Amino acid sequence: MPRISRPALLLVPLLGFMVLTYLVPFLGIVQWSVTLPEPGLDQYRAALSDPLVLSVFLRTFRICAVVTAVSVASADMITVLWVRGSPAQRLAVELCILIPFWISVLTRAFGWLALLSTKGILNTWSQSLGLLSEPLTMVRNEFGVIVGMAHFLIPFAAFPLASAMRTVDERILLAARGMGASRSRVFFQVFVPMTAAGILGAGLVVFVFALGFFVTPAILGGGRSVMAAELIYLRVFQSPNWGLAAAISVVMMVGVGGLLALLMRQARPAVPK
Numbered sequence: 001m002p003r004i005s006r007p008a009l010l011l012v013p014l015l016g017f018m019v020l021t022y023l024v025p026f027l028g029i030v031q032w033s034v035t036l037p038e039p040g041l042d043q044y045r046a047a048l049s050d051p052l053v054l055s056v057f058l059r060t061f062r063i064c065a066v067v068t069a070v071s072v073a074s075a076d077m078i079t080v081l082w083v084r085g086s087p088a089q090r091l092a093v094e095l096c097i098l099i100p101f102w103i104s105v106l107t108r109a110f111g112w113l114a115l116l117s118t119k120g121i122l123n124t125w126s127q128s129l130g131l132l133s134e135p136l137t138m139v140r141n142e143f144g145v146i147v148g149m150a151h152f153l154i155p156f157a158a159f160p161l162a163s164a165m166r167t168v169d170e171r172i173l174l175a176a177r178g179m180g181a182s183r184s185r186v187f188f189q190v191f192v193p194m195t196a197a198g199i200l201g202a203g204l205v206v207f208v209f210a211l212g213f214f215v216t217p218a219i220l221g222g223g224r225s226v227m228a229a230e231l232i233y234l235r236v237f238q239s240p241n242w243g244l245a246a247a248i249s250v251v252m253m254v255g256v257g258g259l260l261a262l263l264m265r266q267a268r269p270a271v272p273k
Contacts, residue, residue, distance in 0.1 A: 026253065029246045036243030043247035053231070053248060060228040063142060063149070063217075064210040070150045071206045072199060075157035082158065083165040097155045105152060109219040112148045113139055116220075140222030148216040153209055157202035164198020204263060211256060228252055 033043050047053050082093040100108070115121050116138035123135035138144055168191065176186045192199070214229040221227075226234075228248060235245035 029249050032242055033246035033250050034243075036246065037241075043243040044251070046244055047247040047251050053244075056226055056228055056231045057251075059142075059225065060211065063145060063225070063227060064207055066146050067149045067153060067210045068203050068207045070146065071153045071157045072161075072202050074150065075154045075161055075202060076199070078154070079158045079161040079165060083162055097158050100152070100155050105215050106219075108152060109148055109216045112144065112151065113219060116144055116147065139220050140224050142221070142225045144220035145217045145225050145227075148220045149210055149213055152216065153206045156209060157206050160201035160205060161195065161198045164195040164201070168194050200263065204260060208256060208260070211252065 034041065036043070078093055078097070081089050082097065083090075085093065113120070117123070118135040118137060118139075120139075122138070123132065126132040127135065138147075172194070173186055173190060176190045177183075181189070212229055213227065214233065217225055217227045218230050221230075232245045232248055235241045235248070
């Protein structure tokens with residue numbers, strides 16, 4: 001019988017915690033999806049054929065894809081300064097990355113609502129300065145949801161990007177410059193490929209976080225840009241259909257798990273034979 005090492009035993013409490021807090025509740029949701037309101041797979045058929053549910057799935061993945069692209073691109077520019085800027089620039093960027101973690105998601109969402117609403121600060125000032133004749137509609141739509149979600153998720157994308165950027169050898173970039181490459185060419189053809197693992201990691205973190213967003217889409221979307229998490233809430237508390245809500249949850253979990261497995265397989269470095 002193989003002997004279990006002491007370091008491996010230290011993982012037992014963590015594994016037990018994960019089983020009790022994640023696996024057991026998830027199995028309960030799976031049970032609801034095939035037993036409520038009656039045994040069978042009818043709820044999965046509804047989740048995969050109902051036009052309303054399918055439109056919510058499509059909107060959720062579309063918004064999450066846009067938010068991921070915006071967040072990773074913004075975080076990439078910010079992280080370059082964080083890693084390669086002057087000491088003053090690094091301190092300023094670090095504060096900008098860390099301070100948002102001290103502000104709740106609810107406060108941030110209401111802050112964006114006060115800023116972007118038709119009677120908000122941005123529209124009011126723009127009309128006062130004569131820049132706008134009519135207020136812009138920037139909330140209660142997908143634009144407001146994307147802005148609020150991207151603002152929340154940019155700091156989460158910065159950490160894997162910073163980890164990848166710190167491994168880049170400065171001499172390679174200097175060699176590319178010495179060969180006559182422009183700064184933009186060095187960035188896109190040398191620096192970006194060398195930090196591809198960090199970009200992929202940041203994209204995965206942001207996309208998975210974005211799929212579960214509830215508060216920000218509910219406040220900034222105003223019920224007009226319902227995403228999967230909000231639909232699940234509505235099916236549980238407002239128009240009770242716990243079986244359908246559970247089926248939607250399982251479909252989302254399986255879909256995200258399959259996507260992550262595919263991306264991780266594509267990102268796995270090739271092993272020389």
